[in-house]
Amino acid sequence: MFKDFFLLAAQSIMHRRMRSWLTVIGVFIGITAVVALISIGLGLERTITDQVASVFGVDTFIIMNEDTFGPQAHGPGGAEEYTLDLATLRAVEGVKVAAAVRERTGFVQGPPRSDGTPLQGFFPVSGLSPELITEFESFIGELEVQRGGRLFDVGEEAVTVLGSEIAERFQASVGDTILVAGEGSAELSLIVVGILMPAEEDEESRGGFAAGMNQSQNQDTIYVPYETMDLLWGPAKDVLITVVRVNPGEDVDEVADRAEETLNARGSEISAVTYTDISEVIGTMTSTISAFLAGIAGISLLVGGVGVMNTMFTSVLERTKEIGVMKAVGAKNGHVLTIFLIESGLMGLVGGIVGTLLGLGLSAVASSFIGRFFGVEMAVVASPTLIIITLLGSFFLGAFAGLWPARRAAKLPVVDALRYE
């Protein structure tokens, strides 16, 4: 019986083809906008998380100050420093490698310049675990040193790598010695083993998630092994970021929790951030934005719904006599209601199908534009859930908009309906 009602409804739609199409257009414009915006949002989210994943890998987490990335994080801003006991961290069960970055401003004296006097002054000194260079290349980006130089190795202490700008100011070259003064009377002579390549124009394209060491603002930094910082300034209270890789087969979230607990029990105030955490934050952010945009686009859906309602009222009015006839030949009120609801739902559904297709197409086009603009490969997402929800939603939008007109049709008194001209 339902199939017959469906056919009756479809025949009525086909009968006034022009008006039906106009109504459907009203629906699919809204659907197109909503589907496109949500799809673009999903694509953006996928793209960003893919990027994060390519840097992070599934076996790595980072440690940051809990104010930078934690439940009480006070928004974006530079990374806050924190206290870290690297040895404790390395001893946490499941940790394979841990590497950290700490930074100070220290008094530095360069080698004698051409006029015989050395340059002295306060400069940023950054301590890098050598593992950062050997194990986490994807993290810091490719560090390139100028010809004749090298980066430091695990176990080295009295060595340094200079940023290109500072090397120029010191007039230092590989093999020279610089003097760095730490806390109290601590003082070390460090041999320059390498000088970084100057920043290039297309620096951004090299990727490098966390540090962006090659960027120009870091070319005036003096890099030393992490352990050397201990000798100069004592135990680390000034760590910016720590990167940890877990043993194969370990659950990264579990190890991260364990590390966080252990370190915080020892007085650090840190958050261990895994790929999952970051993805969640990104997911929340992008879905909030796309939900907001889709909500605005949803207003046009409302307009589409009113269009369906209007058309259905006209249809009921036009077919008053037909409704009378159907009732005279034995149609129940429920039958009439069902036929009209199917009719309006069907218009919604057709609008939904067209709108979904157009929306997905639009999002693919938009994604390729956005991707070209930012120089990344944008993921195009056709979420089955989104499609199913949209199609069901558009059917119910139509049916809901038709509810009032359909009820009016169903309740028409037979005698009046038959007499209607």
Add this chain to the structure above:
Amino acid sequence: MPVLDLKGITKEYKLGKTVVRALRGLDLGVEEGEVIAIMGPSGSGKSTLMHIVGALDTPTGGTAFLDGQDLQQLKERQLVALRGKKVGFVFQTFNLIQTLSAQRNVELPMIFQGIRKGERARRARELLTKVGLADRVKHKPNELSGGERQRVAMARALANDPEIILADEPTGNLDTESGTPVLELLKRLSVEDGKTVIIVTHDPDAAAIADRIVRLRDGAVCEEVDCV
């Protein structure tokens, strides 16, 4: 027992502030298989009587039995069932659904009774053959002549094999040539199938096929004539 038994039927409408008394104590009995012509000037209550007999409307007062059932006592749901199964309507303006083919129009009453597709189609074709439109099954109403449309409407009225056929001015929109087959068909339904046929009409030709002519005036029966 008469198939239709009306006693002291009154029907009042409110039209704004005035009360229209459309029927004022009407008595009428119709036996099974009879052909009745109901005549009378406009405003005499013919249409109202049709609506009550067809279970489209309920009387204000009096008793009305249709096929042994007291119309006053029936709920809306039962009235719907009654007009779906016991009564077949033929209207002056045919009232076919324009978007449906002749066959689908005839199937419509059966759809609402939940009859299966195959059975429906078979019966619809059978009825269209009976009214002489076997070759018009797939035609839409606007592809048919007036007389053909009215015959489709008659096939539709017969769809659920009702006991009573109610024809409201069945030849009102037809010329004599196309009206005659319609009237012949109505007569045949009574003679061959034992259906009760009630025709509301101004047309003397239509009245001529009746077994009995009932004249109405001012909402009551003023004259009954048996035709032999």
